[in-house]
Amino acid sequence: MTSQTVRRVSECFIKPLHDLSQDTKQPIYLTPFELPFLNGNYSQKGLLFTKPPEIQDFSITDFLEHLRHSLSATLTHFYPLAARLATRKQETPPSYVIYIDPENSPGAKFVYATVDLTVSDILTAGDVPSVVHSFFDLNDAINHDGHTLPLLSIQVTELTDGIFIGGSVNHLLADGTSFWHFMAAWSEIFTSKDHKNGYLISRPPIFKRWVLEGSDPITSLPFTHQDQFIARSEKPQLIKERFFHFSTAAVSKLKAKANNECNTQKISSLQAVSALLWRCVTRVRHQAPNSETVCKLVVSNRRRLKPPLFDDYFGSPIDTVGGTTTVEDLMAHGLGWAALRIHEAVANHNDEAVKKWVESWYKNPVVYKINGLFHPNTTHIGSSPRFDMYGCEFGLGKAVAARSGFVNKADGKMTMYPGREGGGSMDVEVCLLPEYMMGLECDQEFVTAIKNN
Structure with a gap:
């Protein structure tokens, strides 16, 4: 292999293409399915592509611009991914309510990086090369960090003859089903020519939270400060x-x-x-x-x-x-x-x-x-x-x-x-x-x- 150093060229934040309606600015409360995993890491999955040989004049600049624009259009549908977490707490009785706050929407992060490696370098090695870890952002983040860090970060890494699109998503917000739903919608909008109709998608997401019958839809944790429950992972094993x-x-x-x-x-x-x-x-x-x-x-x-x-x-x-x-x-x-x-x-x-x-x-x-x-x-x-x-x-x-x-x-x-x-x-x-x-x-x-x- 040649140099395995991944060089970050640029980064920016992508906001939803259209202004959110008042209905979509309401807090989205987390449920007992998600709250136990505040110490969990972001979920990271990505796809490795070869640069299309049939496109002789493939332009990475044009491709990235199209990705950013289509991501912005997709975030109009998946607007919580552009938001941040928020906490509302009180001392007596102890109450710590964590929710997704669409009113605070700095955007999803978008990173462009390069590396002097080929698709073959990634696929032919016996073990997964450790450089693949650098194809993702937010490696040290835990879900609770979504108060200040983006809930979604996309890193596009350009290889010599390929492109890797890696997503790091806050696991409180999305499991695998939801992440790949988002990716499918983004790909659908990317390839869509239907600009006049506002980039409609075939499967709009449903954000209404599931609530156990008879329970309060606003789930409160019995804490007053994050130090009472935050425990970051120890150094991982060499696996x-x-x-x-x-x-x-x-x-x-x-x-x-x-x-x-x-x-x-x-x-x-x-x-x-x-x-x-x-x-x-x-x-x-x-x-x-x-x-x-x-x-x-x-x-x-x-x-x-x-x-x-x-x-x-x-x-x-x-x-x-x-x-x-x-x-x-x-x-x-x-x-x-x-x-x-x-x-x-x-x-x-x-x-x-x-x-x-x-x-x-x-x-x-x-x-x-x-x-x-x-x-x-x-x-x-x-x-x-x-x-x-x-x-x-x-x-x-x-x-x-x-x-x-x-x-x-x-x-x-x-x-x-x-x-x-x-x-x-x-x-x-x-x-x-x-x-x-x-x-x-x-x-x-x-x-x-x-x-x-």
Whole structure:
């Protein structure tokens, strides 16, 4: 590789193209789904494109200007992304209300950077090159910092023969479903010729907050100062990051194997692949047979609630569910047995379970310390292969890869992506300590599954 230094050329703030109506200036209050994660990091996802060879006179200056203008038009629809957080507090009784304040709208940040690397430099390395972390902004920010930092920062990094568009979004404001909804709308407006109609989009976001029936829509935390709950993460472990591809055929075989072993058809593709990762990662860790091992999945509560929320609900109504067993039992049984533990955890996370958790949180509001969420014996599955990442083209054609940033990574963190070819294929970003990554690449069960590609 040549120089891996990412040079920031310019930065600015992008505001919504049109003035907001009075209705859109009202506070948007955070819910029990989001408030526990005030110490969490921003979510960082991005797309790597090759410069379009068919455009001989491709101008990065014109491209950036078009990106900025279309982003401004998109922010008219997704106006909270241009705002900041605000806090209203009182001493007696202790009350700390955090909300999104559209009245304070300095804009989303837009960064242009360059690096003397090629698309091949990024994709052909075994491990994800650490330079990819510099393709994102706000690496050190936590969600509570959204009081003073932008809730959304877009960094466009120009490579020698490619372009990376990376987004860092405050996780209180948007989960993966909402972030990729925004990206799809931005790409839609970028390619739209319908300027006269005010850049209409096919899926307008819904900002009305979900509220537990009978509860106050304004949720208050029992604090009087941020020092009572802010706890920034410690220095992260030195982990390896590597992508593994599961073709449509490989995923189908794993799903069929898991269901056949359990004489059922209810185990999903994602549950089967998650079970494989859980088994193989646990094996290479060489844990004591009687020790506990957990597979956690981040799930959206939208479809689990009754009545369900639309996919266009813009927020972060997510939760974590998990299958738990001993290392001995996980290794003594097959893929299907592990997948069924995961399936049952997901299936049991229904409307009743979600609302029961919310009720308990209201009785004892907590803000998590993020270091406590990643335990040594856990395989943690995040994001989703169902997100339409590759539908976001920005006039450049289909992206060649999706990547994530520096944050929210630890030993055992797995991030799921759709495979570029579609058809139910998946890419998995695996984060492990170096010795465990070496073991995974030699694990027979894992290698056999990958070879089915």
